[in-house]
Amino acid sequence: MAEAQNIPAGSTTAGSIAVAAESTVATRMSAPPSFDVADFPVPHGREEEWRFTPLARLRGLHDGTAVASGEGVKVEVEAPEGVTVETVGRDDERLGKAGTPVDRVAAQAYSSFEKAAVVTVAKEAVLTEPIRISVHGQGGVAFGHQVIELGAFAEAVVVIDHTGDAVLAANVDYVLGDGAKLTVVSVQDWDEKAVHVAQHNALVGRDASFKSVVVTFGGDVVRIHPRVQYAAPGGEAELFGLYFTDAGQHQEHRLLVDHNTPHCKSNVAYKGALQGQDAHAVWIGDVLIQAAAEGTDTYELNRNLVLTDGARVDSVPNLEIETGEIAGAGHASATGRFDDEQLFYLMARGIPESEARRLVVRGFFAELVQQIGLPDVQERLLAKIEAELEASV
Amino acid sequence: MATLEIHDLHVSVEAENGPREILKGVDLTIKQGETHAVMGPNGSGKSTLAYSLAGHPKYTVTGGTVTLDGEDVLEMSVDERARAGVFLAMQYPVEVPGVSVSNFLRTSATAVRGEAPKLRTWVKEVKSAMEQLQMDPAFAERNVNEGFSGGEKKRHEILQLELLKPKIAILDETDSGLDVDALRIVSEGVNRVRETGEVGTLLITHYTRILRYIKPDFVHVFANGRIAESGGAELADQLENEGYDKYVKGGASA
Ligand SMILES: Nc1ncnc2c1ncn2[C@@H]1O[C@H](COP(=O)(O)OP(=O)(O)OP(=O)(O)O)[C@@H](O)[C@H]1O
Ligand SMILES: [Mg+2]
16 A cells, blocks of 8 residues: 655655564654653754754754743633633643653653643533634744643634744643544744744544644744544544645654554545755654554555755655554555646646646645635635745746 | 748757757648648657647757747747647646646636636536547546546547637647547547637648548658658558658668
8 A cells, every 4th residue: 555656856755564563663762752851862863753853953952952031932822612721830730641752852842841721621512613822933942831621522623823933842732532523723834934843642532533734834944743642442533734845944744643542543644845945844654553453444645746856855654553453554655746747738738837836736735625624724724825836936 | 810830940859968859940831721631650750849839848949930920939938839829739648636627627728718718608618528529527527637548638638629729739649549439539529620710730640540530631741850741631642551661761861
């Protein structure tokens, strides 16, 4: 089921499906998960989890030299009725329940934040309006922690918007009670100098559904690491992502779906377009099906569309299966070029060059955008994609 | 009356060991309503002529002129040529992932006509054109040429010809890869456009088979990058019987 096709120069697609008694996802990391930054050595860049990331551009998030400044980011939460929003101290017991930092920057964030935001949706509350969280960078360094917790059978949509300029390291926890349904859209629409490194931890309850949509447009370096675990059988996770990487930008999306429980589903689909000199997109998709996770059904896909010379894609799907009793598992990764022949064909039918590009890029993203299921978000994304294209050609 | 005039056209491609001249002085005039068959052996430069007229960036014009009603075609970008009325049905149509046929057709019709066709009439127009070419309506929702069979790609090219109604239609081996039924269906499509009397057709082919359906007014033998001989429909019969040998040998010794 693995495929790799049309790989332009400057790209790698190295996927694997391993059937093994023991996972290498954990052993590939340079240290075991921990909340304490002191448990992680300062990375030098050759570690498996850092080898694609330009450490020198992380502005000290990885080596302890980045220190929180007063005016880091401003967080505002706008929530409809039925939602409790609290600002809590480090010792609040609801923090860190969905997952543990797996790399030094995530641990640094956990060791350094002062106040966390806890957003709780009461059990059985079905929100008709989204919860909107605005994270606006004010030019400084910040460490953040946010928790979004849904009680049993609650349903909510959360839109997190990252704008402005900041150097931000953060952890976000999503805790879904039994039968809960949560959709989270995290938009990275930073100004061009921003650096953003975040770990997202989802803990999916029995028969609960989690949908994550990660959208990355802006920033100098953005590295998002969504992780999913299941608290009980019957859970479902959909992880969608969309990125548009421009000249000089580094956008990295690393995912881990840990099928640790039987009869859970996951579906991962990330698509990215790249244009301009030294645009660099990295996609790492780790899916682990543990021995206990019988009846797992999973699929992951990453597609990249390279629009110009000089861009680079590294796409690494990695599926590890420790049980034979699964319902389905597969992955696909492909990086294609919008090539001169396609451009010629469209132009030979009277379509001007800029419109031809727009047609192809829109088409490339359309199917994924439709799956988001939130019309206003979808429209905004398409408009943003058009703007990105306008800016370039 | 629209006229395409090709005069002393020289075209090169970038080969491994430097530029290589493929077209070595092509002279040809095509008027609206006329059908010219250009026939020649493999590698003689027929597709090069077709692509050069459409403006493919791979081909460099090193000499000569091409005008459409006096306008310099060689000065125009690829899309300008198409909007000026030059249409190329390609020998190997390109797959464009992510773009549906219906979206593509409408975008190109809008570009060529200068305004978006009215939705109601447009839907009917596409539907009936597809019916006549015996294309399944499901093709409208598929991505352009993606996974199309050879014959399906050719029907799709002729569908575009019918919808875009160019002044000059260049058909590069539209007959290749078609079985007898498909050849008839595609030829009928070309004939519907020809019968309007509004199009000048340059029909590039290797075989005489398609000329049973599409009757040319002129036949040109293409060999070694230029037109070696021109005549009426009877020249095609002669080629059918004698092949290209005499022209190829002539070309080789020239
Ligand atoms: N990039 C290239 N480098 C070298 N030679 C090339 C290149 N592109 C085309 N040619 C040569 O140009 C010549 C003409 O090719 P063209 O495709 O125009 O021929 P054709 O008459 O259409 O042939 P066919 O009947 O096979 O379609 C061929 O000999 C081909 O090998
Ligand atoms: Mg050819």
